Amino acid sequence: MAVQIVMDHNGDTRHVFDANNAKELARAEKRFRELTGAGFTAAVRTTSGDASVTRRFDPSAEETLFIPRLVGG
Amino acid sequence: MFERPLDVSAAWCRQFLTESSRWATALSDWFGEPGRAREARGLKLLKEWLSPEQLAQYEANGYFDVTGCDSGKRYRIRHGTGTNIYEMDNAGQTRAGWCFVPDESLVAADVVLAQKIALETNERGALAVANHFVLK
Numbered sequence: 001m002a003v004q005i006v007m008d009h010n011g012d013t014r015h016v017f018d019a020n021n022a023k024e025l026a027r028a029e030k031r032f033r034e035l036t037g038a039g040f041t042a043a044v045r046t047t048s049g050d051a052s053v054t055r056r057f058d059p060s061a062e063e064t065l066f067i068p069r070l071v072g073g
Numbered sequence: 074m075f076e077r078p079l080d081v082s083a084a085w086c087r088q089f090l091t092e093s094s095r096w097a098t099a100l101s102d103w104f105g106e107p108g109r110a111r112e113a114r115g116l117k118l119l120k121e122w123l124s125p126e127q128l129a130q131y132e133a134n135g136y137f138d139v140t141g142c143d144s145g146k147r148y149r150i151r152h153g154t155g156t157n158i159y160e161m162d163n164a165g166q167t168r169a170g171w172c173f174v175p176d177e178s179l180v181a182a183d184v185v186l187a188q189k190i191a192l193e194t195n196e197r198g199a200l201a202v203a204n205h206f207v208l209k
């Protein structure tokens with residue numbers, strides 16, 4: 001199972017999906033496009049454990065983290 | 074003749090204290106417990122995404138260091154929700170303060186994780202929106 005983690009006021013919200021299920025995969029891709037379109041940054045972890053930003057939906061990513069847009073504090 | 078009003082008054086006080094206690098518990102559940110749960114969720118996520126070195130540093134000191142992907146500069150991120158990023162010099166002294174945060178209200182652990190990922194993957198972009206703050 002893969003997971004999309006969205007940072008929000010709840011700490012985070014996790015959307016788990018089966019990447020082998022076409023319907024669930026399509027829903028995950030739609031969520032990816034909606035969130036990145038709304039200004040979220042999508043990050044995945046590489047095999048070495050480093051974070052990497054991705055701009056395209058990767059169906060093989062086991063964990064994708066969505067971070068809200070950054071502003072000056 | 075005053076016994077009856079005293080009884081009534083004592084009963085009213087007991088009821089008032091019971092009700093107050095119930096309200097206090099309800100308010101604590103509403104504001105306190107979910108807040109702690111949110112913070113715990115954020116902390117779990119942060120710890121999953123920190124490198125082993127960063128995690129050890131964070132657990133020992135409440136901060137961890139990251140390397141900016143563009144400049145190679147070292148930044149120290151302290152647990153917090155703002156004015157918590159310090160640019161370090163080669164001697165390990167703080168030389169500048171930076172502040173950028175997610176535009177949504179997030180728990181401190183989420184803020185810190187967002188700052189870490191930004192500096193490690195898009196340092197220039199993060200500093201472009203950041204504000205300086207004066208070091209004390």
